Amino acid sequence: xxxxxxxxxPRDHQSDMRLIRVxxxxxxxxxxxxxxxxxxxxxxxxxxxxxxxxxxxxSNTPPPRELWFGAMAVQLAHEASLLxxxxxxxxxxxxxAPTLTASRGVAAALVQGDHLLTTAYRYAARTGSAAFxxxxxxxxxxxxxxxxxxxxxxxxxxxxxxxxxxxxxKSGELLGCAxxxxxxxxxxxxxxxxxxxxxxxxxxYQMLDDLLDLTAETDCGKPALADYVQGHWTWxxxxxxxxxxxxxxxxxxxxxxxxxGSESGIRRCLQRYDCEVDKVTTAAEAELGDNxxxxxxxxxxxxxxxxxxDREEICARRPDPRPPxxxxxxxxxxxxxxxxxxxxxxxxxxxxxxxFFPSPDEARVARVYAYCxxxxxxxxxxxxxxxxxxxxxxxxxxxxxxxxxxxxxxxPFLDEVMWEMADARVPFTYAAELTDGMxxxxxxxxxxxLAELRRYTYRVASVVGLWISELFDxxxxxxxxxxxxxxxxxxxxxxxxxxxxxxxxxxxxLPADLMRKHDVTEAQLRTGLKPSGYPALMEExxxxxxxSYRLGFEGIPRLPxxxxxxxxxxxxxxxxxxxEIRDLDYDNLTRRATxxxxxxxxxxxxALVDLRPRLRRDRGVNVGVLTSRGSV
Numbered sequence: 340x341x342x343x344x345x346x347x348x349p350r351d352h353q354s355d356m357r358l359i360r361v362x363x364x365x366x367x368x369x370x371x372x373x374x375x376x377x378x379x380x381x382x383x384x385x386x387x388x389x390x391x392x393x394x395x396x397x398s399n400t401p402p403p404r405e406l407w408f409g410a411m412a413v414q415l416a417h418e419a420s421l422l423x424x425x426x427x428x429x430x431x432x433x434x435x436a437p438t439l440t441a442s443r444g445v446a447a448a449l450v451q452g453d454h455l456l457t458t459a460y461r462y463a464a465r466t467g468s469a470a471f472x473x474x475x476x477x478x479x480x481x482x483x484x485x486x487x488x489x490x491x492x493x494x495x496x497x498x499x500x501x502x503x504x505x506x507x508x509k510s511g512e513l514l515g516c517a518x519x520x521x522x523x524x525x526x527x528x529x530x531x532x533x534x535x536x537x538x539x540x541x542x543x544y545q546m547l548d549d550l551l552d553l554t555a556e557t558d559c560g561k562p563a564l565a566d567y568v569q570g571h572w573t574w575x576x577x578x579x580x581x582x583x584x585x586x587x588x589x590x591x592x593x594x595x596x597x598x599x600g601s602e603s604g605i606r607r608c609l610q611r612y613d614c615e616v617d618k619v620t621t622a623a624e625a626e627l628g629d630n631x632x633x634x635x636x637x638x639x640x641x642x643x644x645x646x647x648x649d650r651e652e653i654c655a656r657r658p659d660p661r662p663p664x665x666x667x668x669x670x671x672x673x674x675x676x677x678x679x680x681x682x683x684x685x686x687x688x689x690x691x692x693x694x695f696f697p698s699p700d701e702a703r704v705a706r707v708y709a710y711c712x713x714x715x716x717x718x719x720x721x722x723x724x725x726x727x728x729x730x731x732x733x734x735x736x737x738x739x740x741x742x743x744x745x746x747x748x749x750x751p752f753l754d755e756v757m758w759e760m761a762d763a764r765v766p767f768t769y770a771a772e773l774t775d776g777m778x779x780x781x782x783x784x785x786x787x788x789l790a791e792l793r794r795y796t797y798r799v800a801s802v803v804g805l806w807i808s809e810l811f812d813x814x815x816x817x818x819x820x821x822x823x824x825x826x827x828x829x830x831x832x833x834x835x836x837x838x839x840x841x842x843x844x845x846x847x848x849l850p851a852d853l854m855r856k857h858d859v860t861e862a863q864l865r866t867g868l869k870p871s872g873y874p875a876l877m878e879e880x881x882x883x884x885x886x887s888y889r890l891g892f893e894g895i896p897r898l899p900x901x902x903x904x905x906x907x908x909x910x911x912x913x914x915x916x917x918x919e920i921r922d923l924d925y926d927n928l929t930r931r932a933t934x935x936x937x938x939x940x941x942x943x944x945x946a947l948v949d950l951r952p953r954l955r956r957d958r959g960v961n962v963g964v965l966t967s968r969g970s971v
Contacts, residue, residue: 353886355632359387362407363414366462376451376458378418385636386413386517389540392632393521393533408465409475409520413513415459416479420513422452424486471523474534478516485509494570494584502574503542510548511541536626539619540633546615547640549573550608553591554647567591575608609648616641646794650768700901704807706756711773711803718777719844729781736774743767765809769802776802783845788852789883792834793827795848800833801826811899821894825906828887829913835880836916838864839928853879867929874925881917888914892949907949911942 360380371377387410394402425438426448440448456479463475485508492505518537522529552566553575566573570584581591616637623633717731738748742757760767776798786792804826805819813819834841834848841848847861854860857872857879864870888910895907912934919932934942 353890355388355391356384359384359391359410362402363387363411366407366411370458370462373461375461376415376454378415378455384414385544386410386417386513388632388636389514389537390517390520392627392630393518393537394525395521395632396627396630397521397525397529403524405466405468405524406520408462409468409471409523410517412459412462412466412475413478413517413520415455415462416475416482417513419452419455419459420482420486422448422455426452427486427490466520466524468523470527470530471520474519474523474530475516478512481508481512485512489571492572495572496576496582497572499574499577502572506545506549507538507542510545511538514538514541514544532626536619536622539622540637543615543619543637543640546574546612547644550575550612550644551647553608554605554651574611578608578611579604603652605648605651609644612644613641650772700811703759703810704905706752706759707803707807707810709752710756710770714773714777715780715799718780729778732774732777732781736771739770739774740767743770759810760806763810763812765806769806772798772802780846785847786850788850789880792848792850796827796830796834797823800830804829808898808902811902813898813902815897818894818897821891824887825891825894825910828884828891829910831880831884831887832913832916835877835884835920836927836932839867840931842928849876849880864928869925869928877920877925877927881920884917885914908943911945911949912939915939915942 363380363384367377367380387407390406390410390413391402394406422439425440426445438448439451459479460475463472466472485505488505488508492501497505515534515537518540519530519534522533549566552573567576567584576582579591620634620637623630623637627633714732714735717735718728738750738753739757742748742750742754743761745758745761748754748757757770760770776795779795779798784795786795801823804822808819808822813822838847838849842861842865847864849859849861849864853876857870857876859870859872859876864873891910892907895903895910898906915934915938916932919934920927923930923932
């Protein structure tokens with residue numbers, strides 16, 4: 340079964356996910372009263388989302404209750420298959436947490452899986468559709484048959500046709516069933532076509548998971564190369580020319596990064612995946628018309644594959660054995676030797692929030708901030724030419740990699756922050772991504788849309804939140820996704836605060852499509868005068884930031900205790916900058932919005948007030964009185 344992370348849906352579809360959760364929670368209340376299995380809804384809920392897409396392609400009316408019963412039946416069958424899959428594979432972790440098999444044993448996992456599956460059939464019966472019961476039973480049986488076929492094929496090379504048949508069974512049949520619910524209830528004559536399309540969508544989903552299995556630097560909820568080690572043939576092996584099992588994983592990774600003809604193996608795999616996504620996208624448009632949900636899922640998976648390949652190539656770069664430490668670089672790092680003072684000088688808002696960490700944790704977080712700030716300063720140095728800044732950035736990441744691997748870099752501060760990173764098993768990817776984000780600044784890149792801008796905000800801000808979270812041993816993918824959203828929200832806030840200052844540096848982060856929509860040009864902004872459409876442009880971007888703040892706040896109650904209040908304070912203080920921009924009548928071209936000390940104190944109090952009910956509601960935590968050094 341797949342573990343692939345669901346990419347962030349566009350803002351228009353986040354309301355769809357809220358609708359799905361509300362509807363499914365209502366059904367869970369009914370099931371609980373009947374003594375049935377009541378799973379949590381922390382997963383991705385792709386199957387209910389696909390069911391909604393099927394209905395929306397046929398009707399503009401709200402989905403009937405029968406559709407939600409069918410969607411829940413499919414989701415429970417999927418959850419049951421994951422439990423049974425973990426038993427078969429002996430898996431220790433799934434979705435970043437111990438599996439039920441690992442924590443409570445095989446018997447408990449089997450019984451719970453059986454209970455989920457039998458509950459799924461009770462949900463299916465509530466649809467009142469004999470036709471749905473038939474296709475649901477067929478899809479469940481084919482899913483199990485796919486697992487059996489994979490087990491029988493262990494240790495054997497497959498052609499793509501046999502691989503696709505197994506993958507369609509394992510991952511496609513339940514998605515096919517989900518997409519077919521709509522026509523079963525609305526237009527039965529189209530059921531077979533919808534089911535077939537859903538199976539093809541499931542194949543693309545499984546292909547993504549199999550590609551990610553070979554990307555050692557991508558955390559997809561299971562160890563890298565797990566499928567190959569278990570003797571399961573997957574499609575990327577054919578693209579790499581691998582025709583046998585038993586090859587050392589290091590050799591396999593070299594093949595993944597080495598050239599095949601004129602391109603690397605990993606890029607060749609990505610091109611093949613792009614081709615398959617294109618085929619299914621074309622088929623979906625022909626069958627469903629303009630269906631934003633399916634289109635967003637497919638494009639999101641494509642983006643996930645591209646991101647994973649980019650990240651893999653970043654981390655595959657090997658630094659020189661002993662890169663030199665230039666005098667200029669050493670002088671820059673020396674300024675950050677007192678991390679707390681450095682933090683206070685460069686970011687008063689972030690420094691205010693870190694005061695609420697216990698002392699040892701405050702220093703660790705300050706070191707991460709100092710590292711990120713140094714990386715940023717290497718790009719922003721107006722006294723250094725473009726080429727020299729790029730070389731210093733290369734030198735910095737090479738030294739960082741050396742320190743992360745346990746060698747001395749010649750810079751004590753760098754050794755300490757990288758050793759802490761490695762000791763906490765934080766992926767070096769985050770430091771590498773940060774550096775690539777700085778290169779985007781160095782090139783003065785412009786962004787066509789918010790989606791493109793998000794790639795930048797991920798690299799320069801989201802990775803910082805992920806780094807700090809994992810430094811405190813946060814591994815739950817759902818919590819990490821929300822940390823990523825919080826970083827995106829904060830960086831959007833920075834962008835909105837610094838429009839004028841960035842223009843002076845030759846940079847503009849405002850998405851081109853939104854600027855066109857509101858009749859705003861970069862040339863107009865350089866005059867320092869606000870075009871008439873500028874406030875509306877700012878508000879649209881602020882709304883996008885607010886959406887990400889809301890998602891980020893959802894993860895705070897699930898953070899370690901030491902992180903909750905400081906992160907909440909930082910988020911409220913940064914979010915408060917948006918109101919300051921409004922108070923300036925959106926004049927961020929000639930003025931810089933800041934929050935005063937008294938305003939920060941008020942926002943900190945608001946953070947505490949907001950945090951208490953979230954903790955009680957989400958985790959049942961009894962909150963004491965939080966102070967700058969813990970709680971009483």
